[in-house]
Amino acid sequence: MTELFAGRRVFEVACGTGYWTQVAAERARAVHATDFNDDTLAIARAKTYAAPVSFERRDAYAPAAGPAQFDGGLVGLWLSHVDLARMDEFLRAFNSHLQPGARVLMFDERATEERPNPPASRFDEAGNRYEMRRLQDGERFEIIKNLFDRARLRR
Numbered sequence: 001m002t003e004l005f006a007g008r009r010v011f012e013v014a015c016g017t018g019y020w021t022q023v024a025a026e027r028a029r030a031v032h033a034t035d036f037n038d039d040t041l042a043i044a045r046a047k048t049y050a051a052p053v054s055f056e057r058r059d060a061y062a063p064a065a066g067p068a069q070f071d072g073g074l075v076g077l078w079l080s081h082v083d084l085a086r087m088d089e090f091l092r093a094f095n096s097h098l099q100p101g102a103r104v105l106m107f108d109e110r111a112t113e114e115r116p117n118p119p120a121s122r123f124d125e126a127g128n129r130y131e132m133r134r135l136q137d138g139e140r141f142e143i144i145k146n147l148f149d150r151a152r153l154r155r
Contacts, residue, residue: 001020003027010024010025010028012031015041020074024074031049068099082144084126111147
């Protein structure tokens with residue numbers, strides 16, 4: 001990742017607590033990290049970065065307000081949370097921030113024998129897979145967690 005983004009202006013979707021933001025910033029010219037969650041953005045803002053990093057509370061499905069400004073794009077551990085019925089909308093919005101020829105890195109986890117995912121709580125009509133999650137305070141909530149193998153990702 002550091003080599004891929006060396007010297008580039010990177011647009012990051014769903015930066016969370018800034019873990020991958022720090023990695024990208026090791027050699028990037030700058031990173032613009034976005035997330036919809038104020039709590040995780042606060043954690044990310046408190047970290048130290050090797051390159052200038054700006055933060056924005058932003059919906060991942062929202063297109064750029066102006067011309068594309070970034071020659072790098074990062075989507076780390078977010079694709080599995082994209083609503084399949086809105087995948088095209090997400091990809092168009094993400095692409096609207098990127099200049100032609102931008103380098104893009106998208107990655108996510110997948111179920112393996114060594115690291116199985118929790119069982120699905122349900123599937124919806126769009127084919128989204130859902131899982132139940134529990135916070136440290138015991139609160140439970142349901143999230144989209146789509147798992148992609150090579151064939152499904154290509155589709």
